[in-house]
Amino acid sequence: MAAGERSSSDPFAPFAESYDAWYSTPLGAYADRVEKALLRQALDPLPGEEFLEVGSGTGHQALWLAAQGVRVVGVEPSEAMRRVAEDKLARASAEIRERVRFLAGVGERLPFPEAEFSAVYAVTALEFVADPSAVVREMWRVLVPGGRLVVGAIAGEGAWGELYREKGRDPESVYHGARFYTEEELRALIRDLPGAGRPAVLRGLYVSPSVREPAGRVCLDELEAQAEGRERPGFLVLRVEKMR
Amino acid sequence: MAAGERSSSDPFAPFAESYDAWYSTPLGAYADRVEKALLRQALDPLPGEEFLEVGSGTGHQALWLAAQGVRVVGVEPSEAMRRVAEDKLARASAEIRERVRFLAGVGERLPFPEAEFSAVYAVTALEFVADPSAVVREMWRVLVPGGRLVVGAIAGEGAWGELYREKGRDPESVYHGARFYTEEELRALIRDLPGAGRPAVLRGLYVSPSVREPAGRVCLDELEAQAEGRERPGFLVLRVEKMR
Numbered sequence: 001m002a003a004g005e006r007s008s009s010d011p012f013a014p015f016a017e018s019y020d021a022w023y024s025t026p027l028g029a030y031a032d033r034v035e036k037a038l039l040r041q042a043l044d045p046l047p048g049e050e051f052l053e054v055g056s057g058t059g060h061q062a063l064w065l066a067a068q069g070v071r072v073v074g075v076e077p078s079e080a081m082r083r084v085a086e087d088k089l090a091r092a093s094a095e096i097r098e099r100v101r102f103l104a105g106v107g108e109r110l111p112f113p114e115a116e117f118s119a120v121y122a123v124t125a126l127e128f129v130a131d132p133s134a135v136v137r138e139m140w141r142v143l144v145p146g147g148r149l150v151v152g153a154i155a156g157e158g159a160w161g162e163l164y165r166e167k168g169r170d171p172e173s174v175y176h177g178a179r180f181y182t183e184e185e186l187r188a189l190i191r192d193l194p195g196a197g198r199p200a201v202l203r204g205l206y207v208s209p210s211v212r213e214p215a216g217r218v219c220l221d222e223l224e225a226q227a228e229g230r231e232r233p234g235f236l237v238l239r240v241e242k243m244r
Numbered sequence: 245m246a247a248g249e250r251s252s253s254d255p256f257a258p259f260a261e262s263y264d265a266w267y268s269t270p271l272g273a274y275a276d277r278v279e280k281a282l283l284r285q286a287l288d289p290l291p292g293e294e295f296l297e298v299g300s301g302t303g304h305q306a307l308w309l310a311a312q313g314v315r316v317v318g319v320e321p322s323e324a325m326r327r328v329a330e331d332k333l334a335r336a337s338a339e340i341r342e343r344v345r346f347l348a349g350v351g352e353r354l355p356f357p358e359a360e361f362s363a364v365y366a367v368t369a370l371e372f373v374a375d376p377s378a379v380v381r382e383m384w385r386v387l388v389p390g391g392r393l394v395v396g397a398i399a400g401e402g403a404w405g406e407l408y409r410e411k412g413r414d415p416e417s418v419y420h421g422a423r424f425y426t427e428e429e430l431r432a433l434i435r436d437l438p439g440a441g442r443p444a445v446l447r448g449l450y451v452s453p454s455v456r457e458p459a460g461r462v463c464l465d466e467l468e469a470q471a472e473g474r475e476r477p478g479f480l481v482l483r484v485e486k487m488r
Contacts, residue, residue, distance in 0.1 A: 030464075033464070033467045033468055033471055034467060036471030037467045037470040037471045038285075039471075040470060040471050040472075040473055041282070041285050041444070041446045041470070042444075044444045044445055044446075045473070064471075068472070068473055146441065146442050147442075148442070197390070197441060197485050197487070197488075198390050198391075198392070198485065200285070200286075200288045200483075201288055202285045202288075215460050215464070216459050216460010216461060216462075216463055216464065217460060219460055219463035219464050219466075219467065220274075220277070220459070220460065220463050222463075222467075223277040223278060223281045223463065223466075224277055226281040226284060226285070227277055227280035227281045227283075227284055227308075228280075228284075228312070229284055229289070229312055239444075241441050241442065241485060243441070243487050243488070244441075244487070
């Protein structure tokens with residue numbers, strides 16, 4: 001976490017309660033849909049599998065996956081974010097409550113033995129960690145052979161990356177101190193993992209962050225841009241398999 | 245190919261000239277966009293790579309990938325379909341012409357040595373072959389270690405599969421004698437390939453084949469359905485990596 005410049009010991013505390021409000025805006029709901037479509041293709045979850053999320057935040061992705069039958073453990077250092085996640089979990093169905101656990105912890109030191117999870121993932125989380133290489137190595141360590149590591153991140157070289165970088169200039173912003181990776185930087189992070197297969201990169205969110213009303217036309221453009229592999233996507237999902 | 249019931253030695257001959265007309269209809273253009281977005285995520289093509297397409301038909305996918313810098317060899321048994329592909333290639337840019345070759349041949353006996361291509365793929369092609377297991381084994385043989393095998397197919401259990409199966413009852417239809425696979429049957433086809441990683445399954449085309457005007461709302465539903473992994477997609481893309 002990019003702490004140190006903030007007085008609070010939990011730099012996410014001022015943002016936790018309102019963090020999910022983004023998903024209620026038209027653009028946020030649209031971006032969420034695109035990102036989840038990509039994440040789902042990368043994670044390919046099967047009911048009954050056990051996943052680990054690093055930087056589980058308000059539990060948004062963990063609860064979504066649990067609704068599809070996956071068991072998810074979320075690790076999150078911010079107590080305020082964990083509290084929001086726990087509140088949402090408490091209001092979820094009994095089935096989902098039974099499948100999800102949130103734990104305090106940092107990605108650099110995961111409290112699990114080796115080869116514990118069939119998928120380990122992080123979504124817009126490496127942006128905030130102190131040592132992204134150490135986090136990815138830890139994620140890899142707790143992954144079973146044959147499992148997949150999935151990283152979703154705002155594309156640093158796209159319009160969304162520029163927007164968040166700009167927001168981050170404000171010391172009061174949640175993005176202050178965050179870093180935004182280019183595709184090449186993300187590829188470099190997972191390049192030297194022992195026994196890694198060829199990484200697949202899924203790209204999406206081609207809509208401009210300044211679009212007024214994301215709707216049908218924007219969606220058709222999205223599919224077209226994904227099919228063409230057009231440049232400057234807003235969101236990247238990397239998937240790499242751990243060889244058996 | 246499901247020949248034998250047709251008098252022609254090239255069962256695709258009556259359909260070759262009009263095969264691409266589907267892509268000019270609103271629904272066909274939409275389906276094409278969805279399928280290519282999935283195929284692209286599965287193939288993850290990098291400029292300069294060398295791909296093999298089995299059942300390259302009218303060259304639709306090969307030309308699309310070549311436009312993104314990939315070199316593609318297409319193998320296709322139907323002379324009529326190859327002729328359409330060659331005509332399209334002749335009208336393409338010099339760059340694309342230089343990257344694509346179409347060859348006569350069947351998937352059961354590919355005229356290449358082992359470990360020749362970084363990706364080998366087939367799109368709506370296994371539906372028409374005589375021995376799908378033999379074709380997949382051949383595709384696997386010519387794939388380099390670390391490469392990926394990608395199969396795109398109409399989902400046999402979805403509404404599109406039902407439609408094509410119904411069309412196939414007509415002995416005059418191109419789908420007569422074709423078979424449509426369930427996801428489980430496709431998984432079984434690639435299950436026992438030596439050194440195969442865990443298969444990823446990408447799903448899409450949730451639109452009904454009887455929709456009148458596929459447009460914005462349909463597209464937003466598509467992303468939502470993909471994110472949720474909803475049942476009864478119309479199109480499946482399987483991807484499996486050959487371990488190094």
